Amino acid sequence: MSARILVVDDIPTNVKLLEARLTAEYFDVLTASDGPTALALAASEAPDLILLDVMMPGMDGLEVCRCLKADSATRHIPVVMVTALTDVGDRVRGLEAGADDFLSKPVNEVALFARVRSLVRLKMLTDELRTRQAMSGEAELLEQVGESGEGAAGSILVIDANVRGGDRMRSYLEEAGYDVLVCTSKDAALEICQTDRFDLIITAIEIAGEDGLRLCSQFRSREATRYVPILMVLEDMDLQRLAKGLDLGVTDYVVKPVDRNELEARVRTQIRRRRYHDRLRSVLDRSVSMAFTDGLTGIYNRRYMSAHLDRKLMEIAETGKPVSIMLFDIDHFKLVNDTYGHAIGDEVLKAVTDHVSESVRETDLLARYGGEEFVLVMPATDVEIALKVADRIRERLSHQTIPAGAAGSNVTVTISAGVASTFDPLETPDALLKRADQALYAAKQNGRNLVFGVNGPATPDAKRAARAAVGD
Incomplete structure (x- = not known):
């Protein structure tokens, strides 16, 4: 290095x-x-x-x-x-x-x-x-995520087979405002770390005759404790074992007899750094999430939907099951914005996504395609089932009312939708979306508040127009 x-x-x-x-x-x-x-x-x-x-x-x-x-x-x-x-x-x-x-x-x-x-x-x-x-585009937050947090409560796990020594350390740290749990065995410590979250782990270098360094290695190999700072308590300044511990991922150490003030200072430093890293990761996770989700509605965006749909189409070769999509938009949405304002228009978009999300399976994926257009990806679903799902969603939305804020009235909206389905693992997302778009166009041309599919419309009255528009 x-x-x-x-x-x-x-x-x-x-x-x-x-x-x-x-x-x-x-x-x-x-x-x-x-x-x-x-x-x-x-x-x-x-x-x-x-x-x-x-x-x-x-x-x-x-x-x-x-x-x-x-x-x-x-x-x-x-x-x-x-x-x-x-x-x-x-x-x-x-x-x-x-x-x-x-x-x-x-x-x-x-x-x-x-x-x-x-x-x-x-x-x-x-x-x-x-x-x-x-690189995520939130560089301005770097200075806001400072190494602050002194005085904030922290959760600490102390591992020491010597009951008296563990209780003494717990007394020191609890008086300093920390929440402390003491374990007297290695196995108990590993088990509790699977369910409880700690800001710091303090472990003796020997635990009932067992090597504390091996425990540190196990902490570093497990996802739940990989990034938790570890403070090792040495019996004496054994430089060889200390060096080995630092190589294994021990982040700090104290030597017995442990001075109370030094212990508190080192604990404070480790927890402060832990929280700084946690906040950095949190901001980073949020940035990654923002790259794949729509900021207004909270559902996935077009980029993520395209990648997801591509994967589902390739899976057809393994499963032999079809993939269907529903492409829909809100009828006369510009009129909603012009009448009630863009703020109410945003509320309408969020309400529509909420209603649709409640009407589909966990395996389905809803994404904002752009503006007032949305895509619902339905794996392992043939066109007949997809048409029924789409028409149920259309029917439910047509009876929903959305508060129009200061306007003092409610907004009622309808959707038009196009459904396309495929058994072909070689079909591209763009090709499937193009067919769904043709069906959506047919629905809009025939009066809106309709669902049309590549294999025919969802409502019997519109079959002839759908076949003409889609070419089926």
Whole structure:
């Protein structure tokens, strides 16, 4: 895994040492000897991670970290403090400033590379989500989805076979406002995660003699817990097992005896990041949904319908069952807009889609074709059944009234529809839609509020006109 890393230290020897170690592992290294230079490089070069010395003249590492996290262009860059300070209070101040972790001088290579790779992976995930969101056309929302959420309640699962230790951690976290559940076995934890959602998982590295790292691996392999941050509690600073845990997907750790303030600071950081990623994914999912759904009615759009219909036509070769479609539009819809206004016209469109959706099967697909035109795709349905369905929908809609808002009256609308069906898996969606459109044209030419099909109209009185228009 390659990445660009910014090393910040006012002592040239320390810079050269870290640069040599990182370069030997094929990382691209940038260097800075003071805070202002580091901030400028972070903004212009967008590194994937910053190794930041705490004790520097002028602007120290804590102030640099606070500036990085306050700037929207750099707040998502992971920061690891490199320090000779070992006091827990110093670590807590660094975490509160936005640091992701600490490495003590002299820097151990195992700890260095394990933490670098873990945080770079996290940064790449964040970058991917942000890039997809920007490409979705909602780039302006990036700044609105900030890493906020401190103080908001969170749900935490604590896994520890030591009942006393688990209860102590629960007491700490519940007093800080979190909702905490304690499990004493690996199997119980895996089972509850299938049904309950957690913002953070805290697990001991040993659970009743079983390897906690294996549990972490199982969490990462399951969809329900793949993206839940994991905080591991170490018995001592076992760098080899820590490195393995970080490679498996552990996102943070604390070492016993656990300091309460440090625990709360790390928990707060992990939950804040979890919620940030959740909101990014939510916006992204909404953007993807918008690409395939109609913004006004909430049903599928023409693009999705075409792809869906294409798949259903190809399935005929496997199932041997026909596919039918109903193409319909609202009669005299322009008159509705001219009489009541476009706002009422929009309400009519939504009401029509609601009524049709309630009248069809779950396997059918309703889509807005454009303007006041709609398409209903009915798989495994022959033309006779499709005609009956279409006429039932037409009849039901003709008796529905739609409130006309401030106008103080109700709107009644009718539809005209054309039905087409095929047993041919090689027929294209465009060809089937063209036949349905011909049938729709016949319905409109013969007085509207009618359903015509390629094999004949749904009402006996219109058979002759339908055959003439469709060519059947």
